[in-house]
Amino acid sequence: xxxxxxxxxxxxxxxxxxxxxxxxxxxxxxxxxxxxxxxxxxxxxxxxxxxxxxxxxxxxxxxxxxxxxxxxxxxxxxxxxxxxxxxxxxxxxxxxxxxxxxxxxxxxxxxxxxxxxxxxxxxxxxxxxxxxxxxxxxxxxxxxxxxxxxxxxxxxxxxxxxxxxxxxxxxxxxxxxxxxxxxxxxxxxxxxxxxxxxxxxxxxxxxxxxxxxxxxx
Numbered sequence: 001x002x003x004x005x006x007x008x009x010x011x012x013x014x015x016x017x018x019x020x021x022x023x024x025x026x027x028x029x030x031x032x033x034x035x036x037x038x039x040x041x042x043x044x045x046x047x048x049x050x051x052x053x054x055x056x057x058x059x060x061x062x063x064x065x066x067x068x069x070x071x072x073x074x075x076x077x078x079x080x081x082x083x084x085x086x087x088x089x090x091x092x093x094x095x096x097x098x099x100x101x102x103x104x105x106x107x108x109x110x111x112x113x114x115x116x117x118x119x120x121x122x123x124x125x126x127x128x129x130x131x132x133x134x135x136x137x138x139x140x141x142x143x144x145x146x147x148x149x150x151x152x153x154x155x156x157x158x159x160x161x162x163x164x165x166x167x168x169x170x171x172x173x174x175x176x177x178x179x180x181x182x183x184x185x186x187x188x189x190x191x192x193x194x195x196x197x198x199x200x201x202x203x204x205x206x207x208x209x210x211x212x213x214x215x216x217x
Contacts, residue, residue, distance in 0.1 A: 070152030075122025092163030145182025
């Protein structure tokens with residue numbers, strides 16, 4: 001799979017339901033992200049060289065798709081409601097590691113083609129699909145650590161899920177961030193990259209999906 005570049009809206013919005021084929025289109029070009037501007041030297045097909053430099057395939061096997069094992073954080077409400085969006089990319093062993101769909105929700109859940117369509121309730125930090133888009137309640141101050149806690153996967157200065165290999169590097173909007181990876185805030189419009197092992201050039205932007213207004217519940 002490769003990264004896709006799209007035109008999507010950033011910001012706080014009401015989140016509704018949308019066919020998974022549209023939501024997961026980003027998976028067609030590696031990882032599930034993309035830069036919003038065509039800058040840098042162009043290569044075949046008009047894709048910027050700066051974007052191609054960060055392309056990595058999704059890793060094979062269960063290690064690269066860690067299961068959902070965590071519990072809901074914050075109040076669990078019947079509907080998703082208005083949410084801010086941030087994007088989180090994970091790299092381990094020079095491959096993309098996918099966030100699970102349904103992080104921060106309570107069973108029973110209904111997934112259609114890998115996208116969450118229904119859950120018993122929705123917590124403070126939620127994922128609907130494995131594209132890396134994370135939804136959080138405005139007015140709260142969640143962190144990457146809260147996301148991993150809701151996922152039920154470990155995150156330490158030297159570990160992302162089951163991946164180790166030196167210190168975990170964290171980039172926010174393409175800039176290296178010092179300190180604990182768990183302390184990084186999830187803020188609207190941010191592109192957050194965490195990697196351990198071989199260096200992967202981080203993306204600086206993500207084109208967020210424009211989802212029809214409504215409620216998921």
